[in-house]
Amino acid sequence: MAAVTLSGVARHAGVSLATASRVLNGSSRRPAEDIAERVRAAAIELGYVPNAQAQALARSSTGLVGLVVHDISDPYFSSIARGVQHAARNYRRQVLLASTDPSESAEHDAVSAFASHRTDAIILAGSRRAHSDPDLEQELARYQQNGGRVVTIGGQPGSGLTVPVGNTDGAAALVSRLVALGNTRFAILAGPGELNTARDRVAGFTGALTAAGLEPVAVVRSGFDREGGFEAAQRCWEELRGERGVCLLAVNDVMAIGAIAGLRALGVSVPADALVTGFDDIPTLRDYSPALTTVHLPLERLGEEAANLALNPDQELPAPVLGEVVIRESAGAGSAS
Amino acid sequence: MAAVTLSGVARHAGVSLATASRVLNGSSRRPAEDIAERVRAAAIELGYVPNAQAQALARSSTGLVGLVVHDISDPYFSSIARGVQHAARNYRRQVLLASTDPSESAEHDAVSAFASHRTDAIILAGSRRAHSDPDLEQELARYQQNGGRVVTIGGQPGSGLTVPVGNTDGAAALVSRLVALGNTRFAILAGPGELNTARDRVAGFTGALTAAGLEPVAVVRSGFDREGGFEAAQRCWEELRGERGVCLLAVNDVMAIGAIAGLRALGVSVPADALVTGFDDIPTLRDYSPALTTVHLPLERLGEEAANLALNPDQELPAPVLGEVVIRESAGAGSAS
């Protein structure tokens, strides 16, 4: 339990605590080489491991960055997490992870835990921020007042530190392309209403539909995951009473996969009987069949840019990350109704 | 920067530091209700957030658990992470995440960072532990000496704290089933040699083949990811000079998906020209077409059990988690060569 402490090392090397600290944990002052060598040798011999907690307390900086995601097992978030993790390594920071999905208050809890741990920054991916949760907002405000940096992935450009993601634009572009391909009947698998990502994408869908003089034939809410897509698609299909040729716009790839499975379970085949589109272009799903029409997003880069923004005070605000429409088999050319 | 401190709260409530501490952060002694109320009110009014670093220092327990995975964007690991995360929440612990894949020494670095942060426990998923890295082993030994708990996912039963996973057994069972279905020609897409998970599964494959009087027609190493599977399958196919009807045993689902894509790029179709199997039964891939023959593993539960083992000293060592062979289209009945 009683690990080797710095003062133990100092004693063993016959120097003062201050000197040992200066040698082992970088300081502006560098003691003479022979002394330094003695300290280093003592540290190695004793197996000294600096206590990051104590350092944090003394330096008032923890070397921690908090990452809040909706569901870490969702490939969307895990790709982002990977990017954050990689970038954090460059800054020699450790990543504190919180996955919030099951509980209502989980996001709030995560943020206060991070505040308590005095993480240098908090990155929010897939948040309900700024919409439905004033408590959260207050917690974040206090955190920022105390010097913490808060970075949102996919927030509105201009609203604080954020990596803007072209969710709305991408969604709109997707619909425009589909309309150009001759589609006229669209249903929206909207996911949960509290998630900003989902809301923005739905906004993009409806905006582009309106612009094209169309209206969605159905808008169905559900979970943000595969099951959500599955159910939503089935409910949607019922509502439509089996009318063929409709295009189901899912707010993410995983839901789209679920939707296709849901339809298949009903004996409906994609793209023959109905079209389905996703969003994100998840790498693992790229070999899926039918190949998914979707909007490509560089997810890992999103995470990296967020981490840069969080950890480097001189980092400029990044330009919006735009999605790229990818038309594939699940809603391909020529399959229009 | 200067957040509200406990002594600030105490002063504002007109009580001593000790009392404030006893009221706000659970202690065996509970001050009188009227005083307690005053302290709580002061804490809320001032917006007090306890400093977890300072608490950790004083209590010598951090409330942190470290999780080391090979690649967080891999669904195998992210599912485990989800399980760990959920269980950790029950213990009110925060999860420190490290993803090690890119660099050689990353796992060692992660462990020493966790040791430095004095995490209460470290969970290793997909580790090179005990095989190729004596440095790592030494670091872990020291960590344990200082009272840290180390839990391995998929270690050998009996070797310390581990959630044993039937990697070898599952792999063997898969091969037996495939042999029973009439297959005789197998190639192994072995993944990287340093990863225990990959090694164990390969051992299971070869063991069962030997038992059946067979030998793999090829063993190909590669990365543990989709690209690895892609390349490995193509190299394998070349080695085999296009001989049809071989069954490619990939050490995980993601590699299997890559393998199918790699073959498809060569004009080879699964299961008509070759069979492919995976391992894990990743949820997101369950709707894949052709449906993947694989070994089902309850990944999230793996993570949960590891977290229980790590955080609850009274937790009994869990029984091995066994995989369940799932024969699906990619290597189905009747498609035997």
Place this chain on the structure above:
DNA sequence: TCTATATTGGAAAGCGCTTTCCACCAACAT
């Protein structure tokens, strides 16, 4: 009424570091 016994709040000593001073000594200029 007086002493023995809980019960309570507070003072103070850490937890393991960083960092500001300060005392010291050599080297230099005067």
Place this chain on the structure above:
DNA sequence: ATGTTGGTGGAAAGCGCTTTCCAATATAGA
């Protein structure tokens, strides 16, 4: 020889908490 520098290592004061010990009060037993 004396007074300055500049560089060095060390003493000590925190960082924000927890927890042990102590003194003070309240409660009970005789």
